[in-house]
Amino acid sequence: MDMELFQQILVAAIKTGTPLLLVALGELICEKSGVLNLGQEGMMLMGAMAGFAGAYFSGNLALGLLLAMVAGMMMAGIFALLSLNLNTNQVATGLALTIFGSGLSAFLGASLVGSTVNGFKPIAIPLLSDIPFVGPLLFNHDILVYGSFVLVAICWWVVNKTRAGLTLRAVGENPYSANALGIKVIKVRYIAVLTGGAFAGLAGAYMSLSYTPMWMENMTAGRGWIALSLVVFASWRVGYLMVGAYLFGVASILHLVMQGIGFTISPNLLAMMPYVATIVVMVIISSNPIRQKLAAPMSLAKPFDSRRH
Amino acid sequence: MKQDNLLLSLWQVSKRYPGVVANDKVSLTLAKGEILALLGENGAGKSTLVKMIYGVVQADEGSLLWQGKEVVIRSPNMARSMGIGMVFQHFSVFETLSVQENIELSLDAGFVKDAATLRAKIIELSAAYELKVDPDRYVHNLSIGERQRLEILRCLIQNVKLLILDEPTSVLTPQEVAGLFKVLRTLASEGCSILFISHKLKEVTALCDRAVILRGGKVNGECVPANETPDSIARMMVGSEAVLSERYHKTIGSDELLVTRDLSVPPTNPFGTGLTKVNLSLHKGEILGIAGVAGNGQEDLLEALSGEDTRAEAGSILINGRKVAKLNAGERRLLGMSYVPADRLGQGAVPDMSLADNTLLTSARKGLVNRGLILPHKVVELAKSIIHRNDVKCHNAHAQAKSLSGGNLQKFIIGREVDQNPEVLICAHPTWGVDIGAASSIHRQLIELRDNGAAILVVSEDIDELFMISDRIAALYEGQLSHAVHTEQTNIEEVGKWIAGSFMNEDKPQEDVKHA
Numbered sequence: 001m002d003m004e005l006f007q008q009i010l011v012a013a014i015k016t017g018t019p020l021l022l023v024a025l026g027e028l029i030c031e032k033s034g035v036l037n038l039g040q041e042g043m044m045l046m047g048a049m050a051g052f053a054g055a056y057f058s059g060n061l062a063l064g065l066l067l068a069m070v071a072g073m074m075m076a077g078i079f080a081l082l083s084l085n086l087n088t089n090q091v092a093t094g095l096a097l098t099i100f101g102s103g104l105s106a107f108l109g110a111s112l113v114g115s116t117v118n119g120f121k122p123i124a125i126p127l128l129s130d131i132p133f134v135g136p137l138l139f140n141h142d143i144l145v146y147g148s149f150v151l152v153a154i155c156w157w158v159v160n161k162t163r164a165g166l167t168l169r170a171v172g173e174n175p176y177s178a179n180a181l182g183i184k185v186i187k188v189r190y191i192a193v194l195t196g197g198a199f200a201g202l203a204g205a206y207m208s209l210s211y212t213p214m215w216m217e218n219m220t221a222g223r224g225w226i227a228l229s230l231v232v233f234a235s236w237r238v239g240y241l242m243v244g245a246y247l248f249g250v251a252s253i254l255h256l257v258m259q260g261i262g263f264t265i266s267p268n269l270l271a272m273m274p275y276v277a278t279i280v281v282m283v284i285i286s287s288n289p290i291r292q293k294l295a296a297p298m299s300l301a302k303p304f305d306s307r308r309h
Numbered sequence: 310m311k312q313d314n315l316l317l318s319l320w321q322v323s324k325r326y327p328g329v330v331a332n333d334k335v336s337l338t339l340a341k342g343e344i345l346a347l348l349g350e351n352g353a354g355k356s357t358l359v360k361m362i363y364g365v366v367q368a369d370e371g372s373l374l375w376q377g378k379e380v381v382i383r384s385p386n387m388a389r390s391m392g393i394g395m396v397f398q399h400f401s402v403f404e405t406l407s408v409q410e411n412i413e414l415s416l417d418a419g420f421v422k423d424a425a426t427l428r429a430k431i432i433e434l435s436a437a438y439e440l441k442v443d444p445d446r447y448v449h450n451l452s453i454g455e456r457q458r459l460e461i462l463r464c465l466i467q468n469v470k471l472l473i474l475d476e477p478t479s480v481l482t483p484q485e486v487a488g489l490f491k492v493l494r495t496l497a498s499e500g501c502s503i504l505f506i507s508h509k510l511k512e513v514t515a516l517c518d519r520a521v522i523l524r525g526g527k528v529n530g531e532c533v534p535a536n537e538t539p540d541s542i543a544r545m546m547v548g549s550e551a552v553l554s555e556r557y558h559k560t561i562g563s564d565e566l567l568v569t570r571d572l573s574v575p576p577t578n579p580f581g582t583g584l585t586k587v588n589l590s591l592h593k594g595e596i597l598g599i600a601g602v603a604g605n606g607q608e609d610l611l612e613a614l615s616g617e618d619t620r621a622e623a624g625s626i627l628i629n630g631r632k633v634a635k636l637n638a639g640e641r642r643l644l645g646m647s648y649v650p651a652d653r654l655g656q657g658a659v660p661d662m663s664l665a666d667n668t669l670l671t672s673a674r675k676g677l678v679n680r681g682l683i684l685p686h687k688v689v690e691l692a693k694s695i696i697h698r699n700d701v702k703c704h705n706a707h708a709q710a711k712s713l714s715g716g717n718l719q720k721f722i723i724g725r726e727v728d729q730n731p732e733v734l735i736c737a738h739p740t741w742g743v744d745i746g747a748a749s750s751i752h753r754q755l756i757e758l759r760d761n762g763a764a765i766l767v768v769s770e771d772i773d774e775l776f777m778i779s780d781r782i783a784a785l786y787e788g789q790l791s792h793a794v795h796t797e798q799t800n801i802e803e804v805g806k807w808i809a810g811s812f813m814n815e816d817k818p819q820e821d822v823k824h825a
Contacts, residue, residue, distance in 0.1 A: 163418055170403050170414050177401035180365070181415050182386030294405065294449070 003133070009250065009257055010137055017249025018148050019044075019203040019211065019220070024227035024234075024241055025148075025155055026072075026199025031231055032159060033192035034172040034299035035083065038094025040200050041224025042101020043075040047204025049105040052215040055117045064117075065144075065205050072201020073194050075101055080193040084186050087303040098224065106217040119213030120144055144206045151199075156238040168192060172297030175304040185304050200224070222275075229278040232285060235295035251277045315377065316341045316471060316502045317362070322371035324357050331357035333526040334371065339471070344493065344503045346513040346534065349523035350546055350744035352714070355506050358523070359473055362504070363395045364388040389415070394464025395473040400456050404449040408442050408459055415463045434465055438492050453602055454485040461492065472496065473504045478512055479770065480603055483805035490516050508546070508745070510539035511773075522546055547745050557756050559780050559797055562592025566764040567614075567646075567733050572625040572634075574613050582606045582788040584613060584621075589783065589790055591733065591764045596755065597793060598779030599768045600804055606788035607768050608651070611737050614766070615648040616641040628733060642671065647731035649723055651738045651768075653715065657722045660711035664703065665692040667710050668725055675729070691728070699724035700750060716740075716747030723751055727758050734758060734765045740774060752778050772801055772808070786810040 023040050030037050037043075050071035055064030079097050082088045120142035129139040159165040167188055170178045175185045203223070208215050226248055234240035250257075255270030318338040324331045332354045339345050349355045360366045362373070364382035372379050375391060382388050385395075402411050409428060413421050421427050431444045440458040448456060457477060464472055472493075478486045493503055493516065507513055513520055514534040522530045522545045530545040568590045576583035584606050591597050601607060612618035614626065616638035626634040628644050638648065650656035658667045665688050669677055677687050692706040701721045703713050710718060719739065726734060739755065740748035755778060759765055768785075769775050775782055776796055783793035784807035791812035806812075 163413070163421070166406070166410055166414060169406065173403045173405050174401070177403060178414075180385055180397065180401045182384055182389065183414070298405070 005257075005260065007133060007137060009253070011140075012253050012256075013246045013249035014137070014141065014145060015211065015249070016252050017246040018145050019206045019223055020227055020230060020248055021148050021152070021242060021245035022144075022203035022206060023200045023224055024230040024245060025151060025238070026196035026203070027227055028231050028234070028236060028238065028241060029155065029159070029168070029199070030192050030196035031236065031300055032168050032172045032297055033189045034175060034297050034302065034304070035189050035193055036090045036094065036301035037076070037079055037083075037097070037193060037196055038091060038228065039075065039079050039097025039101065039224075040196075040227050041220060041222065042098035042105075043072045043197050043200035044101075044204040044207070044220045044224045045105040045218065046071040046075050046101045047201030048208040048219055049109040049112070049204070049215055050201070051205030052115075052117065052208040052213075053109065053112060055209055056112060056115055056215075059117075061117075061120060061209060064209055065202065068201040068205035068209075069198040070201070072197040072199070072204065074197070076193050076197025076200070079197075080190050083303065084189050084193070087305060090301045090303065102218055109215050109217070112215045113217070115215065117209065117213050120210040142210050144202070144210050147202075152238060152242050159238060169297070172299055175299055175302075179304075189304070203227075226274055226278060229282060232296075233278075233281045235285070236297065237295075248274055248277065314340050316343075316375070318374045319358075319362075320372050320374070322358070322361065322368045322373065324354075324361060324366065324369055330526050332361070332368075335523070335526070335528055336371075337521050337528065337531075339502050339504065341470075341502055342497050342500045343519065344497050344505060344517045346517035346520035347504060347506045347523065348508065348510075348513060348520050348542065348546055349529075350508065350746075352744075353523040353546070354526040355523055356475065357526075359395070359475060359504070359506060362388070362471075363393060363473060389467060390417070392468060392470035393473065394467065394469035394471070396457065396460040396464065396475065396477055398475040398477075398479070400460055402448050402456055402459055405447065407445055407447050408451075409444040411448060411459060412444075412463050412466060416467065420467075430466060431462065434462055438462075438465065438495060439488070440465075440492060453480045453604055454482070454488075457481065457489070465496075469501060471502045471504065473506070475506045476508070477505070478507065478509060482602055482808045483772065483801060484809055486512065509773075510534075510542050513542070514539060543745060557752070557778060559795070560594055560759070561795075562595030562764065562780065564593045565590050566593050566629060567591040567766070568627045569614075570625050570627070572610075572613060572621055574609055574618060574621050576609065576788075577612075577618070581609060584609045584788045587788075587790045589766075589793065591766050593732075593764050594759060594762050595780040596759050596765045596767055596778055598775035598782040598796070599766065599785055599790070600772050600775050600782060601768075601770065601785035601808055603770055605785045605808075607737070607770075607785060609788065610785065610790075611648075611651065611735065611768060614735050615646075615650070642729075643674075645732035647671070647726040647729050647734045649719075649726055649734070649736040649739065651741070653718050653722055654711060658710035658718060661709055663692075663707045663709060664696065664701075664713075664721060665689045665706045667721075668692040668695060668706075671725060672729065695721060695724040695728055699754065714747075716743040716751075719743055719751060720747060720754070723754050727754055730761075731758075731763055734763055736765060736767045738769055738771075739767060740771065741769075748774075772804060775804075776801060784808045784812065786813065789813060 023044055027037065027040055047068040051064040051068030054067035055061050075097060079093055083090045083093045122140050122142050125139040129135040167183055171183060171185050171188045179185050204220060207220055230241060230244050230248060233244045251273040254273045255267040258265055258270055316339050320336050321334045322332055323334055335358060347355050361368050364384045364387050409431060412431060413427060428444050435442055440462050442455050442458050442462060477489060481489060497503055505517055517534050520532050520534050521528060524546060569587050572584055572587040574584045582605060613621050616636055619635050619637060621634040623632045623635045628646060633641055654660050668691055669688050672691060677684055689706050696703060696706060699720045702717045739751050755765060767779060779796055781793045782796050782804060784791045784804055786808060791807045
């Protein structure tokens with residue numbers, strides 16, 4: 001394989017991996033607090049639709065981004081209200097949120113189908129982008145990709161190095177002990193769920209304003225679901241999550257690569273790769289239940305009932 | 310007692326929950342530097358009272374004076390800022406965080422200037438009070454004793470004035486208990502008051518200056534434990550002339566019924582220990598007690614013996630000489646084995662099902678089912694007779710299992726298993742969380758079964774209980790079992806050392822010492 005093709009694959013992996021990285025990062029924060037939100041796909045779709053609509057009607061991409069994050073957070077707010085205040089089952093509520101989000105985004109965005117906007121364009125960073133190989137790989141992207149690099153660093157730092165992150169992890173492990181220490185469990189979980197919503201909205205906006213600058217029903221095509229397995233794949237670690245997102249990115253463009261190097265295999269089979277990879281990874285990870293248990297937030301998907309003592 | 314020496318006083322404090330009065334006009338005082346015991350049976354209102362002091366719940370009536378001023382403690386946060394610290398029975402530490410992170414979490418954000426200062430402070434305090442814990446270790450690697458030390462450190466670091474300990478010794482070895490008492494006495498001598506909740510009367514007598522006894526939510530008496538006998542205090546708790554502790558005669562078993570040969574299983578969870586080459590033999594007509602601190606492989610042993618876990622090698626468990634390790638729990642029951650699990654509401658009984666249905670679950674073979682159809686009258690009849698014979702307090706045979714108190718449900722479950730006339734009974738923590746009255750009737754049930762020729766294995770963390778009822782005793786430490794000796798030929802101190810693992814250094818004598 002020649003160098004240029006290899007480089008192109010890596011660049012494409014970053015581009016396709018970015019929405020996965022953004023939505024999975026939000027879900028990781030959310031799960032660290034002990035809340036499993038399966039509504040990622042729905043929140044992403046609402047973000048994609050709202051982001052596109054915002055940019056289309058105002059002509060301002062930044063406003064689109066803002067709207068996308070607000071839309072994601074509103075969806076997350078519904079989830080938080082149901083699952084945190086009313087203690088509904090998190091799995092069922094999350095599934096409902098996905099179905100609701102895909103329906104609502106299709107309905108509200110019906111008139112936008114077929115429209116286009118001028119999406120985010122790559123910005124080559126002077127000097128750095130001239131470095132051979134690394135330059136085009138890392139320093140010739142649009143603002144959202146750069147933003148995702150920064151968000152990874154911030155998330156890692158907050159989760160592992162700050163008091164806020166310590167509180168987040170404590171709540172996710174044992175909300176009752178955290179409550180006994182005076183930590184406001186519901187408040188922490190609200191912040192985590194809403195942050196997850198904002199990230200999902202951002203990931204949706206990346207789809208509709210950068211990846212393919214248009215709006216289409218169900219355009220996220222299951223990325224919200226892949227993000228959920230990505231969090232498990234990464235064992236709830238921010239660093240692994242970044243690697244995982246780009247690996248999944250490669251897997252999802254593998255059919256294009258294969259065609260590119262003249263390898264003939266049914267593109268339908270290759271298009272299945274990300275999903276097969278997800279299943280394989282899940283099986284490998286769950287084959288070591290001890291590691292799995294230590295990595296996962298212990299109270300994941302368990303509601304916190306403050307009346308129980 | 311001088312007024313200005315008082316740290317805390319409660320005056321006519323009441324707390325009601327729907328249908329129950331948890332505390333009814335309770336008044337008590339606590340002086341600076343005093344060690345006060347709060348005694349009472351389950352449901353006497355001890356924990357509600359403590360929760361009010363620690364700000365978890367608020368009193369409906371009455372008032373609380375802290376250093377002479379009336380206060381309303383609204384939250385644990387507020388209690389902590391006033392200088393009240395609490396060590397919970399089920400530790401409220403975070404297993405996936407380090408010792409230092411656990412301590413940091415309990416402090417106000419402003420208190421922690423930087424990690425290095427906090428670390429130094431932890432090391433300084435743990436040296437001063439001989440509470441050895443490494444700040445960098447993760448809690449899931451700590452022993453139970455170390456976790457408790459962490460909880461105490463967490464309180465000390467905030468200059469605690471009142472330390473509340475809820476049943477602190479139930480999880481410790483006798484040696485660790487002695488260490489804990491030393492720390493508490495040092496603290497008290499420095500002016501820290503201690504509220505010690507317990508139902509272990511010996512410990513209260515050894516440690517506490519004064520004891521307040523609660524019964525049915527009311528103060529039922531107050532005494533200086535040093536002037537009382539455990540029996541006289543127990544009477545104040547139970548309030549009846551019931552036989553509280555009996556001396557049961559010891560027997561020597563006959564034929565071997567249950568044997569394990571190098572029984573090993575890997576741990577099932579990250580905090581487990583698994584089992585390593587456990588050799589035991591259980592004889593007809595004896596009770597073998599397995600002592601040990603929680604988390605040393607008790608669950609693994611119980612699961613392997615009961616058949617919940619069938620991963621052990623086929624030949625490593627034998628009942629009557631037959632290899633059973635690959636048989637599941639139901640198949641082992643057919644061979645005459647019965648099992649009383651640790652978790653009585655969930656494993657021992659289905660909480661939402663009636664006592665009658667719960668009877669059917671393990672007694673279906675006893676003519677309660679005809680060609681796949683349940684014979685409801687017979688089921689109810691059997692349930693009624695179990696209830697009657699074992700003096701189970703419940704509404705009737707149709708009462709849901711979860712509506713019974715822990716002690717009554719345990720009496721029912723053991724009664725149900727005893728009714729099977731098992732050859733072998735595996736019994737986990739028979740009286741854990743059960744009050745004194747029910748505990749002695751459970752002990753009598755077990756002794757009676759033994760006298761009828763059954764082989765009984767009791768796993769318990771309560772070493773006094775094991776000395777009372779078992780004929781032979783062994784200790785489990787990190788998944789390894791000591792040899793078993795006749796209870797009369799050893800003492801609590803020696804077994805206490807085994808519990809802490811001392812037997813691993815000795816040459817392990819042959820298990821198969823001939824029994825006469």
